Amino acid sequence: MDALIVGADRLGNIPDVLQExxxxxAAHVSGRDSNHQRRSAPLPSGIQMVILFTDFIGHNVMQRFRDxxxxxxxxxxxxxxxVCALQQALGRRMSEECERCSAGCKTRRRGK
Structure with missing residues (x-):
């Protein structure tokens, strides 16, 4: 699954958690550019998930990408x-998606 990461200048260990x-x-946007607050352009092509780091972006940026x-x-x-907050959020979100999907997923099999 390809993701757009919004927020944070550096990702640190985040790519390792996502790989799990x-x-x-697929793309990372820090959210500091003022254009990210105003424009309502489409997401990059091929994106299947948007991850918003709420402690590193403003309300307008978050709303734009969420919308x-x-x-x-x-x-x-x-x-x-x-890392902990991301694991918990992804675990909850992936569990919701697995419940909708009859094929199951990697997250459900891991027991998260």
Missing amino acids: FGIRI AATREGVMFVCCRRS
Whole structure:
């Protein structure tokens, strides 16, 4: 699954956590650019998930990307930029998706 990461200048251990869930970082936007607050452009093509780090972006940036994800039918996750917070948020979100899917998923088999 390809993800757009919004927020944070550095990702640290975040890519390792995402890899555990089968998620690849397709694009990363820090959210500091003022254009990210105003424009309502579509998400990059091929994005299947948007991850918003709420402690590193402003309200307008978060709303813009959340609305874009909703408009395009893309799953989104909001959490703080910490390994624990990301694991919990992804675990909850992936469990919700697995319940909707009859095939199951890697997250359910791991017991998260």
